[in-house]
Amino acid sequence: KEKVEITKEQRTLMKVIVDAYSTHQIPQDVAKKLLQEQYSADENFLLLTEMATSQVQVLVEFTKNIPGFLSLDREDQIALLKGSAVEAMFLRSAQVFSRKMPSGQTEVLEERIRKSGISEEFIIPMFNFYKSIVSLHMVQEEQALLTTITILTPDRPYVKDQQAVERIQETMLELLRKLCVLQRPQEPQYFARLLGRLTELRTLSHYHAEMLTSWRTNDHKFTPLLCEIWDVQ
Numbered sequence: 001k002e003k004v005e006i007t008k009e010q011r012t013l014m015k016v017i018v019d020a021y022s023t024h025q026i027p028q029d030v031a032k033k034l035l036q037e038q039y040s041a042d043e044n045f046l047l048l049t050e051m052a053t054s055q056v057q058v059l060v061e062f063t064k065n066i067p068g069f070l071s072l073d074r075e076d077q078i079a080l081l082k083g084s085a086v087e088a089m090f091l092r093s094a095q096v097f098s099r100k101m102p103s104g105q106t107e108v109l110e111e112r113i114r115k116s117g118i119s120e121e122f123i124i125p126m127f128n129f130y131k132s133i134v135s136l137h138m139v140q141e142e143q144a145l146l147t148t149i150t151i152l153t154p155d156r157p158y159v160k161d162q163q164a165v166e167r168i169q170e171t172m173l174e175l176l177r178k179l180c181v182l183q184r185p186q187e188p189q190y191f192a193r194l195l196g197r198l199t200e201l202r203t204l205s206h207y208h209a210e211m212l213t214s215w216r217t218n219d220h221k222f223t224p225l226l227c228e229i230w231d232v233q
């Protein structure tokens with residue numbers, strides 16, 4: 001039986017990541033807004049673009065706290081942010097969806113999102129992904145590390161020094177692996193299941209531009225930042 005223990009420096013690393021992850025969250029709670037009232041497809045589109053724009057801004061702030069990220073080549077830092085922003089947003093949306101809510105509220109939230117203006121064909125894959133995240137019952141350490149591992153994906157377009165990214169990602173993967181073993185000793189495959197979600201996330205993210213351009217709204221207006229990140233307009 002493998003004796004797994006978190007070293008002192010791994011504990012410090014985890015605290016830095018979790019603190020940064022919980023600090024750099026969007027102030028306004030989109031789930032609360034959606035539960036408060038029903039918006040039109042146009043209003044929902046505007047809300048989405050606002051949420052997605054501020055999500056990119058907090059993502060940039062979060063990555064500054066990932067040990068080693070700022071010592072990467074500057075252009076590679078940009079390539080990693082650009083390459084992971086959509087996945088980070090869907091991962092964040094899934095985590096928001098998987099939050100414990102008073103009974104019946106998750107169903108209301110799901111209904112509001114289904115009717116938000118998103119086109120039918122994307123609803124199934126999106127909720128399949130969200131529900132696969134819900135079923136993992138992730139703790140915040142796992143959520144923060146999974147987002148960090150997503151950002152530190154070496155094979156994003158235009159990354160020059162992939163080895164340097166791999167080295168930092170491996171540190172995070174090893175920490176997450178240990179956490180999973182300690183957190184769920186009776187579920188040896190849990191770590192593999194977590195990483196398997198990143199494959200589903202990448203597939204879902206392939207549709208992101210179409211999900212936006214096919215939104216049931218008359219005016220598909222995007223912020224300059226979203227045009228940069230979301231391959232739209």
Ligand SMILES: Cc1ccccc1NC(=O)[C@H](C1CCCCC1)n1c(-c2ccc(Cl)cc2)nc2cc(F)c(F)cc21
Pocket residue numbers: 026030031034044045047048051052055089092093094096097098109112113116118208211212
């Ligand atoms: C963007 C962003 C950043 C941080 C946190 C959450 C979000 N996400 C959003 O604001 C949008 C809202 C937006 C308003 C209309 C309904 C969906 N959103 C999406 C989503 C649907 C389709 C696409 Cl193409 C993208 C995202 N999935 C969600 C699941 C949730 F549980 C939730 F509460 C909000 C969710």
